[in-house]
Amino acid sequence: xxxxxxxxxxxxxxxxxxxxxxxxxxxxxxxxxxxxxxxxxxxxxxxxxxxxxxxxxxxxxxxxxxxxxxxxxxxxxxxxxxxxxxxxxxxxxxxxxxxxxxxxxxxxxxxxxxxxxxxxxxxxxxxxxxxxxxxxxxxxxxxxxxxxxxxxxxxxxxxxxxxxxxxxxxxxxxxxxxxxxxxxxxxxxxxxxxxxxxxxxxxxxxxxxxxxxxxxxxxxxxxxxxxxxxxxxxxxxxxxxxxxxxxxxxxxxxxxxxxxxxxxxxxxxxxxxxxxxxxxxxxxxxxxxxxxxxxxxxxxxxxxxxxxxxxxxxxxxxxxxxxxxxxxxxxxxxxxxxxxxxxxxxxxxxxxxxxxxxxxxxxxxxxxxxxxxxxxxxxxxxx
Amino acid sequence: xxxxxxxxxxxxxxxxxxxxxxxxxxxxxxxxxxxxxxxxxxxxxxxxxxxxxxxxxxxxxxxxxxxxxxxxxxxxxxxxxxxxxxxxxxxxxxxxxxxxxxxxxxxxxxxxxxxxxxxxxxxxxxxxxxxxxxxxxxxxxxxxxxxxxxxxxxxxxxxxxxxxxxxxxxxxxxxxxxxxxxxxxxxxxxxxxxxxxxxxxxxxxxxxxxxxxxxxxxxxxxxxxxxxxxxxxxxxxxxxxxxxxxxxxxxxxxxxxxxxxxxxxxxxxxxx
Numbered sequence: 024x025x026x027x028x029x030x031x032x033x034x035x036x037x038x039x040x041x042x043x044x045x046x047x048x049x050x051x052x053x054x055x056x057x058x059x060x061x062x063x064x065x066x067x068x069x070x071x072x073x074x075x076x077x078x079x080x081x082x083x084x085x086x087x088x089x090x091x092x093x094x095x096x097x098x099x100x101x102x103x104x105x106x107x108x109x110x111x112x113x114x115x116x117x118x119x120x121x122x123x124x125x126x127x128x129x130x131x132x133x134x135x136x137x138x139x140x141x142x143x144x145x146x147x148x149x150x151x152x153x154x155x156x157x158x159x160x161x162x163x164x165x166x167x168x169x170x171x172x173x174x175x176x177x178x179x180x181x182x183x184x185x186x187x188x189x190x191x192x193x194x195x196x197x198x199x200x201x202x203x204x205x206x207x208x209x210x211x212x213x214x215x216x217x218x219x220x221x222x223x224x225x226x227x228x229x230x231x232x233x234x235x236x237x238x239x240x241x242x243x244x245x246x247x248x249x250x251x252x253x254x255x256x257x258x259x260x261x262x263x264x265x266x267x268x269x270x271x272x273x274x275x276x277x278x279x280x281x282x283x284x285x286x287x288x289x290x291x292x293x294x295x296x297x298x299x300x301x302x303x304x305x306x307x308x309x310x311x312x313x314x315x316x317x318x319x320x321x322x323x324x325x326x327x328x329x330x331x332x333x334x335x336x337x338x339x340x341x342x343x344x345x346x347x348x349x350x351x352x353x354x355x356x357x358x359x360x361x362x363x364x365x366x367x368x369x370x371x372x373x374x375x376x377x378x379x380x381x382x383x384x385x386x387x388x389x390x391x392x393x394x395x396x397x398x399x400x401x402x403x404x405x406x
Numbered sequence: 407x408x409x410x411x412x413x414x415x416x417x418x419x420x421x422x423x424x425x426x427x428x429x430x431x432x433x434x435x436x437x438x439x440x441x442x443x444x445x446x447x448x449x450x451x452x453x454x455x456x457x458x459x460x461x462x463x464x465x466x467x468x469x470x471x472x473x474x475x476x477x478x479x480x481x482x483x484x485x486x487x488x489x490x491x492x493x494x495x496x497x498x499x500x501x502x503x504x505x506x507x508x509x510x511x512x513x514x515x516x517x518x519x520x521x522x523x524x525x526x527x528x529x530x531x532x533x534x535x536x537x538x539x540x541x542x543x544x545x546x547x548x549x550x551x552x553x554x555x556x557x558x559x560x561x562x563x564x565x566x567x568x569x570x571x572x573x574x575x576x577x578x579x580x581x582x583x584x585x586x587x588x589x590x591x592x593x594x595x596x597x598x599x600x601x602x603x604x605x606x607x608x609x610x611x612x613x614x615x616x617x618x619x620x621x622x623x624x625x626x627x628x629x630x631x632x633x634x635x636x637x638x639x640x641x642x643x644x645x646x647x648x649x650x651x652x653x654x655x656x657x658x659x660x661x662x663x664x665x666x667x668x669x670x671x672x673x674x675x676x677x678x
Contacts, residue, residue: 099574119577120586126578132571136593145589146579197579 049111050075050233051096051201056105058091065091067257068105073201074249078227078234082244083254084280089237092254093203096235098122110200120149125194125232126203129210131186133178139165139189140174146197164192167226184215191223195230202227202234208243220247241281245269253277269329274314275403278327285333286368287344289326289402291318301326301402303366306343306395310402317404324402325368328395330359333374335385336394346372348389351381360385362393435652442645461650464643473631477611479542480627484549485557485606489599491550492557499558500565515555525551526616533620544620545627549613553606560605564598604662608655 051073058066066088073079081089094100095107098119107115114122125146133142140161147157165171168188178186187207194202207223208216224247227234238244244251245265253261253268253276261273272278279286289303299312303326310326318324336342346364349371358381362372374393376385385391442460444453464470495514499507525548533544568591576586592599614629621630632644 097574097578099577118582119574120580120582122578123580124578126575128571128575130569130571132569132575134572134576134590145576145581149576149580149585193575193579203578 048075049073050077050109051235052106052108052111053092053096054106054108056092056095056102056107058088058095058100059103064257066095066102069257069259070105071252071259071262073233073235075233076231077249078224078236078247080236080238080244080248080251081254082238082241082251082281084239087254088257089239089254090205091257093126093205093235093237096201097124097126097203123197123200124203125197125199125201127187127190127194127205127207129206131178131190131210133186133189133193135178138175138177139170139181142178142189143192143196145193150197160196161192164196167195168192183211184219187211187219191226195226195232199232202232204234204236206238207236209238209240216243223247245281251281253280255280270401271311272327272401275325275327275406278401278403283330283373285328285330285372285374287326287328287366287372288323288368289366291315291320291322291324291402293320299402301400303343303395304345305341307341308395308398308400310400314401314403323405325405326400326402328397328400330373330375332395332397332400333372333393334396335374335376335380336392340394342392343395344372344393346391346393348385348387348391350387351385353378353382358382358385360391362391364393438645438648439652441642442649444642444645447641460642460646463641464646464650467635467643469626469631469635470628470643470647473626473628476542476621476625477627477629480545480549481607481610483542483546484610485553485603487546488550488554488557488606489561489603492554492602493561493595493599496558496561496565500562514558518555522552522613522615523619526619529616530619542625545617545625548616548620549610552613552616553609556605556609557602560602561595561598564595568594601662604658608658612651612655 049072051071053069053071056066056069057064069088069092071079071092081092083089091100095102096109098114098117098121101116105115106113109122109124134145137145143164144157144161147160152160161174162171165174168191170185170188170192173181173185178189181189187210191207204223208219211219220243236244236247245268248265250262250264251268252259255276261268261277263271268277268281272281278284287303289301289308292300292302292307294300294312294315297312299310299315301308301310301324308326315324333343344364344366346362348360349363350361352359352361354375356378357375358378360374360376360381362374363370364372366372372393440453443456443458445455445457445459446453495510498504499511529544529548529551538544572590572594573586576590577583581589611627612629613627614633617627617630618633621627626634628647632647636644
């Protein structure tokens, strides 16, 4: 195991700049990986390529297999079938301690009997790095996560956010080939979570370390990721950029899991090759036809529309649906309106309106006409 | 508030009851302690005049000295062997799934069910068959069987409280299994190991019933020596021995509590 004597944490992975040159290479490769627990396949024939330096999020509800996938990459589990490679080398049966990966756990798993410096330096001691070098790299790592001066504290003397930083420093100081983050922010309160997310993103970009991030929080996934793999029932449902996942969900599951969405009953008017036209009340909207395979013209389809893609209809515009405001929820910058409308599959439509408008015009009980704010959306055949 | 007087009375009644129970628990120790300082040569209560002479006599009595030494030898070996064996079994029970796991658990904990005299008698018969002449070996073996369940329990509970993610984190940082064991697992198990050993040592040192079967004149432990003494004499030197017993055991337990209390704090991961 050779330890380059360059600056602490300056990872060998290319920066995003070199990625942009088209010099893309693969850091983690999963090929047909299956993992069964008893008769249940926690992961079912999953293949995935993680690019070097990217932040890949595994997003899904609990039990979807995302943590199993993380544990397989980390070497804590062995697959029943398929192969795993890191940096082009097959590691399927290489144990965790020889994989050169960094991991942080949901509860941080800091060693309670060691102080901060010993925790961060643990991986370097296991690599038999010289003492002076360890001291220097630990100091650099603590400076990076802004915890310099807390070297002698025990984990129990730190706040949740500080423990999180120490866990991150401990994983990064060994210059891992891949950084694995298992629900890293779930134990933090809301304000701290947001600032830690920004900080993580900064550090990840600065070091250019390939990162696999596991979460069930879709907003976290959308804001942090280079790419997202949405998982359900042991399979990857959709892989794409946050924008693709949000705006072009491949199926009903992805569309409902990522972001808030209204499902409205609409009529399929016609199909023109890749584009179909759907009518909702007097409004018309274009949708991709590939998600409507087998639907006949004139039949009812489920139109998926985000809350921000709806607005109160102004005089003269096409009305998509009429309803009565059931409740409003003040959100600071905007107001969420819950509108009872028969077109909605759930009976209720969510739309976002500007604060002043929401507070003055759309009190509970008010009649409201809803229009589409976009001319493109997505539709699926009824479930 | 009309209920107040009756609440006050209830509280008084509770206090009196608890004190009575505590007093009842401590009564034997109190009586024996007072008897130990009696200057007269009979076990009587309350004493008429005070003296240290029975302590001096007890400490000088050859059988007690030998019994104490034998007890230390047996206890040292038995609790240490039980600690190693018990820790290994606890690890196996905690970490691995295997056939007959429940059966193994039952067998390992069974000495809690089997009476001590049965164990003693069993070892006596066995030792006679093997011609082991009732040496230290058979006493140690007998005590290992008797204290093993307690050690096993103690270590098992500490293992259960150990977050497996700590070991995974260590492995991810490049620690091979034996270094995970020495740098993470064992240091965090120390409280469980120490308390298990201490528990075993106290039980073994006080063990009488089984020891009576498997000890000989040459190897008798302190409780057996005391028994042999009381069959012939009835002076307060036994009470003096009892007092020393209580003081030493209590000191050990207090030390352990201080030590383990600190250790428990060390083990808390997220004090919120």
